[in-house]
Amino acid sequence: MRIAALAGGVGAAKFLAGLVQEIDPEDLTVVVNTGDDFEWHGLTVCPDLDTVIYTLGGIANPSTGWGVRGDTFNALERLEELGSDSWFRIGDRDLATHVYRTHRLRCGSSLSDVARALAAASGVTASVLPMSDAPVRTRVHTDEGTLDFQDYFVRRRCSPRVSGFTFEGSERAAPAAGVLEAIDEASAVVVCPSNPFISIGPILAVPGMRQALRSTAAQVVAISPIVAGKALKGPADQMLRDAGLEVSAASIARMYRDFTDGFVLDRRDAALVLEVERLGMNVRAVETVMDSPAVAARLARAVLEMLP
């Protein structure tokens, strides 16, 4: 049984770390958002790809969910002394990833090639693919103007009011090699509990992706990132509100209804099961707050049990 997963950053990585306790990681292909990739001092930083790889490799910083466990910040400190912004916190071991990737990209490797090498070096046997090898950059339209994603997300801590998104470059971006095949050949596709606007949204914006999800024979199961009217992490709740949508798991289900067969929401939202079932989905209410690897594994098991 092969599984494909669409993933953003921390929430997705936690779920995937649970999933690989339940299945052979070699049967898993993770398609990762690259819309929040950006250039930092001329280096290409891919926060979601790295979070997924670091987490599956067991070297992620457990307190933040991103970055490398026990990392030092000596290069960043020196860059501050040199007058550089340091609102994006890159540790020394993490910096090596970006130096390595940028150099390989400049030498002609694809982002997929580099992701494969980074995963292998971290002992990750799941396939971790960028959604596309072509650069896609999420721009956020806000009441303070149109902002680069990390400017909105990290520097301004998601405080501006959001009116929409542009995934720059997505119209010219093709899915990375293996992405459409993974969706096509999977028994199940899992949409991880990630922000639907800025984590899953850019993946769906890559031409051919949404169609592949609609047409695959695989069961597509999405996990709600909204629990009891709140995002566990990040601005998904605020974005739903800014979009005039109800802040609930049901809104997430409606955003995915054209391609989703199954939906997992939190046990705290059990009252919404009927509403989501009416969208034509098979629904389960379970614990989705992944406080421990055990909960993540149980959540993964619940998803697997929904498959025929």
Next chain:
Amino acid sequence: MRIAALAGGVGAAKFLAGLVQEIDPEDLTVVVNTGDDFEWHGLTVCPDLDTVIYTLGGIANPSTGWGVRGDTFNALERLEELGSDSWFRIGDRDLATHVYRTHRLRCGSSLSDVARALAAASGVTASVLPMSDAPVRTRVHTDEGTLDFQDYFVRRRCSPRVSGFTFEGSERAAPAAGVLEAIDEASAVVVCPSNPFISIGPILAVPGMRQALRSTAAQVVAISPIVAGKALKGPADQMLRDAGLEVSAASIARMYRDFTDGFVLDRRDAALVLEVERLGMNVRAVETVMDSPAVAARLARAVLEMLP
């Protein structure tokens, strides 16, 4: 009284740290070799510029002479895990310098601009200039073929037999802005105790440099990097031998005789004073082994005392 200095790496930096104890650093312009600059994972590394700036800024690693004091090597360790060579040891704080420089160069700044910024950020008030803003790369012709400088110098630890040098790019390189003026307007030009082939040689190969040294009204004083038939550091002695020259301070004096007025050699080589005087130079024999900042300052004072 303005002083210009031609400098390589560690030996030059030690001398300059002594010199700025004796003169106002703002009266000093250091023209630094960039022939051993190279690309490391796509980053531009300038070992001599950085050694001079780190040393004058008081942050150099005192045990190696290069790199940053107390630096960590976590990025390098991670790069090793990613399968990269790590024979060139770049620490985390040092890495910040290369990330910063490479990004600014890519954004259109000149190497001089970047050197100025790096010096300022390290509290260095002397002017530290690259010999040229154009890339010059020293290639070493050896019995193992023609090697990039750092390949010869660091990876192979200077073991191949050297038959010559090419300073690639030097024929198209102009002296950096301020370099010829500094030599022209100085009261004294000091040729630091650096390797004449691979540290001072590339500087002299920049078109206009040698002529500027010949025609300046300044006293030009060179300090021998050879003491008692040996180089204190690096392969200068082996290179003299490979070139069929006597391994002595007198050979150094002969290499510089067309532009040098004064020559400082070590007290251990006092027997050579007469021989060098016969080249038409004013000669002093003093302690040149800079075991401490005090010795470096005394050496600087000896140089200053030779000026009219």
